[in-house]
Amino acid sequence: MTADSKHGSLPPSTSAPAGIDPDRTALRQFEAHAEATNDIFLVAARVIANVVEEASRILEAGDAHGPRCDPAACWDALWLAWRPYACNWKGIWWESVAVPDDVSDEEAFRAELKELATDSLALLKSAIDDGRFPALFTAEVYGSLIGMFEMNNLAIEVPSPLESYLEALDESPSTAGSLGSLRDRIEEAAQHPGEGTAYYRLACCANHSCVPNAKATRRTGLDVGGNLALIAEGPITAGEEITISYVDESEPLEQRQRALMDYGFVCSCTRCLQEEQGP
Ligand SMILES: [Zn+2]
Structure with a gap:
């Protein structure tokens, strides 16, 4: 028996991993596009952000001569940072996803998925690509990440976000008291878990x-x-x-x-x- 940790979703646009100085406006556009189309884009972006963060850390640590930033060093750092995500490759999303029963034109369906991912990647690039890791911001890598999540993810139940809201309320008895019966309704609603999807690096092997x-x-x-x-x-x-x-x-x-x-x-x-x- 083994416990395995999941990857979360993209952090709120107010916090960015170290090594990344995002364009906040572009990041919000990226998030709005993902929320309107496919929220797996948020998780794929989280991986890209993690890889940039880790590659930046490797470059910062440098070698015996100190921190490095030449293209060869960037490539080596990127390769090391990408390695944890290379093990569960399944296929490029728009090429490998199953065609739903109600779709008659498979070619148009796959072209539409590719266009969605291409638009999402362009927005992500404007938000966080500083030019050091061009190989990471390609359609092939992005499509592979989305494919990896779409084909490996497991459905999970997650605690209702109202649980933590309730805890915060109860730390302030006067606020909780002023809510009256509304607090009881929040407590009732908080008992219903939310639905989520998660990628487990070990379990999906x-x-x-x-x-x-x-x-x-x-x-x-x-x-x-x-x-x-x-x-x-x-x-x-x-x-x-x-x-x-x-x-x-x-x-x-x-x-x-x-x-x-x-x-x-x-x-x-x-x-x-x-x-x-x-x-
Ligand atoms: Zn069977």
Whole structure:
């Protein structure tokens, strides 16, 4: 069993990682575009910001001759900073995402996704690109990051933001008291968790099986702050591959296969093969 941390969303535009001096107006335009189109752009931007921050730190630390900023050093720093994100590459978003059932023109659908991502990247570039890491601000890298999140992310429940609002209220009894019955309604609403999506660097290395030997889940009361646990469904022998189900494995073969199209593969686990052959 292992706990794994998630990546959060882009921080509010009032705070920027070290090594980045964003254009605030452009950053707000980028965020507004993402909120209106696909909020995964916010998470992809967070990765790009983290990579710039880490590469800046590496350049700042420099070598025996002190801090460096020449193109070769920038490339080396970028390569090191990018490495943690290279392991879960799945495909470029607009090329690999499954086409929804109600879309008849696949080419137009993929072109539209590419245009959305291109517009988003242009806004992000205006906001945070200082010219040191041109290889990071390319359509291929951005499309790969979005693809990585779209195809690896797990749905999670997150605590209602009203919980922390309530805590803040209760630290000021006079304010809480003046709210009267409104406070009770806030407390009631705060008990309903929000829906979120998270990328878990370790858990998403697990391949799919319709007879998985583990499940990725949040344990009520234990996995707070977005942590996730991989829990064995039974004994797992040393060297045995750990698998999880990407879809509802209680569904019949046809529904499972259709749901797995989102991940770009046809399942050939022992159960699928048996069910394909029929009773
Ligand atoms: Zn299967």
